[in-house]
Amino acid sequence: xxxxxxxxxxxxxxxxxxxxxxxxxxxxxxxxxxxxxxxxxxxxxxxxxxxxxxxxxxxxxxxxxxxxxxxxxxxxxxxxxxxxxxxxxxxxxxxxxxxxxxxxxxxxxxxxxxxxxxxxxxxxxxxxxxxxxxxxxxxxxxxxxxxxxxxxxxxxxxxxxxxxxxxxxxxxxxxxxxxxxxxxxxxxxxxxxxxxxxxxxxxxxxxxxxxxxxxxxxxxxxxxxxxxxxxxxxxxxxxxxxxxxxxxxxxxxxxxxxxxxxxxxxxxxxxxxxxxxxxxxxx
Ligand SMILES: O=P(O)(O)OC[C@H]1O[C@@H](O)[C@H](O)[C@@H](O)[C@@H]1O
Numbered sequence: 001x002x003x004x005x006x007x008x009x010x011x012x013x014x015x016x017x018x019x020x021x022x023x024x025x026x027x028x029x030x031x032x033x034x035x036x037x038x039x040x041x042x043x044x045x046x047x048x049x050x051x052x053x054x055x056x057x058x059x060x061x062x063x064x065x066x067x068x069x070x071x072x073x074x075x076x077x078x079x080x081x082x083x084x085x086x087x088x089x090x091x092x093x094x095x096x097x098x099x100x101x102x103x104x105x106x107x108x109x110x111x112x113x114x115x116x117x118x119x120x121x122x123x124x125x126x127x128x129x130x131x132x133x134x135x136x137x138x139x140x141x142x143x144x145x146x147x148x149x150x151x152x153x154x155x156x157x158x159x160x161x162x163x164x165x166x167x168x169x170x171x172x173x174x175x176x177x178x179x180x181x182x183x184x185x186x187x188x189x190x191x192x193x194x195x196x197x198x199x200x201x202x203x204x205x206x207x208x209x210x211x212x213x214x215x216x217x218x219x220x221x222x223x224x225x226x227x228x229x230x231x232x233x234x235x236x237x238x239x240x241x242x243x244x245x246x247x248x249x250x251x252x253x254x255x256x257x258x259x260x261x262x263x264x265x266x267x268x269x270x271x272x273x274x275x276x277x278x279x280x281x282x283x
Contacts, residue, residue, distance in 0.1 A: 004058040004165065006040045006050040018112040026070040030107070034117050036137040042074060046105040046121035046132045049077035053138045056282060057218055061165040061253035063244035073101035075244040078162040078257070078278075082123075082130050082146065085159040085233075085261045098158070099125060105132070130158075139281025147273045155265035159233055160278045161257040164224075167217020169236070169251045172197055176211035197254055200238030204231040204259050211256055212283070221283040226258035230276055233259040 002008060009022060009031050020031045028043040040050040052058045062076030073079060081097035088094035095102065100123055108120040108131070117136040122129070127149040135141040148154055166172050177193045211232055213222040226232060235255040242250070258278040260266060268274055 004050050004052070004060070005062055005064040007038075007052070007058070009040070010038050018117060019110055025066040026068070027066070027074070028104075030110070030119070032112075032117055032119070032136065034112055034136070036115075037117070037140075039117070039136050039140075041119060041121075041134075042077075043104050043107070044070065045073060045080055045101040045103070046123070047074060047077045047079055047101070048134065048140070048142070049074065051077075051136065051140050053282065056220075058165050059140070059222065059280065059282075061163040061249075063249075064246070065244065067244070071102045073097075075242070076163045076253075078142065078160055080130075080132060080144065081157075081159040081161060081259075082144070083128055083148075083156055083158060084265070085157040085259050089155055089265050097161075100130065139279060141277070141279040143275060143277040145273055145275045146268070147271060148268060150270055153267045153269050156268035156274065157259070157261040157265050158274075158276055159257060159259035159261060160276065161233055161235065161255050161259075162278070162280070163253040163255055164213055164222060164280075166213070166215045166252060166254055167219075168215075169197060169254060171216030172254055173214045173216070174211055174234075174254075174256070175214060176207070176209055177205070197236055200240060201234055201236050203234045204261055205234065206231050213254065213256060222280055223283050224256055225277075225279040227275065227277045230258040230260055233257045233261070 018034045022029050030041040032039040036054050038052045042049055049062045051060050060077050066074045080100045082100035084098045105121040105123045108122050110119045119134045121132045130146040133143045174195045177195045208228045210225045260276045
């Protein structure tokens, strides 16, 4: 059995290296096959759906069956939430997590050399612009940069919310939380800061450091870095049924990402560039 539904393209690889396109479940997919990694982006949402460093198991989880409606977001990989994260501050009729996941992005650039693959995507929606730069090798690095050309300051938030593939959620421990629980306290570094996911979780933590996802099931440690000003978004549905997650599949992922977010939203001035970065690699 495949450990990721998109590994199928590399098992039967007739693809041109390092880049090729396929049409799959009503989406355009950019396949990347490089000596350092294999990866798949969807043009819809500029979503990195699959990433597997050479010699390792996949880092990302992705649903096997995608919505028939091609504008509906695929669950899995690294969704780009933009230009708002979570619910829209003004109304529930707006799509959860913004427009970016539904739209077709423009591929700006894709090239590779011995040490990396670089892929850049852009989405322009009237006066709003966002660019995603990805650098892939043994680890992955993503940077989002956004600005708008409205006349006034605007409410804004964005996030990269990865679904990390784990051997078994029940054997996961997350390290690095001590930085949050310790904020402002003396002797903080002595607080043992491990967190064991149990049940549903939905949180944004503010701390300057990295988190480490230790996966006892696959016996590996994933280090997750973000830019200092970003929050760490942590999400899992627990036993609640969620679209595109088959029974038992929720045991195979945990979302830990980066969010440029504050309750009520951030203010983005006209022309101001706001960046969000996320990097991850096995230790
Ligand atoms: O189902 P979606 O839109 O992909 O979002 C997944 C989850 O993402 C989290 O960030 C939100 O806090 C949850 O409310 C949401 O359910």
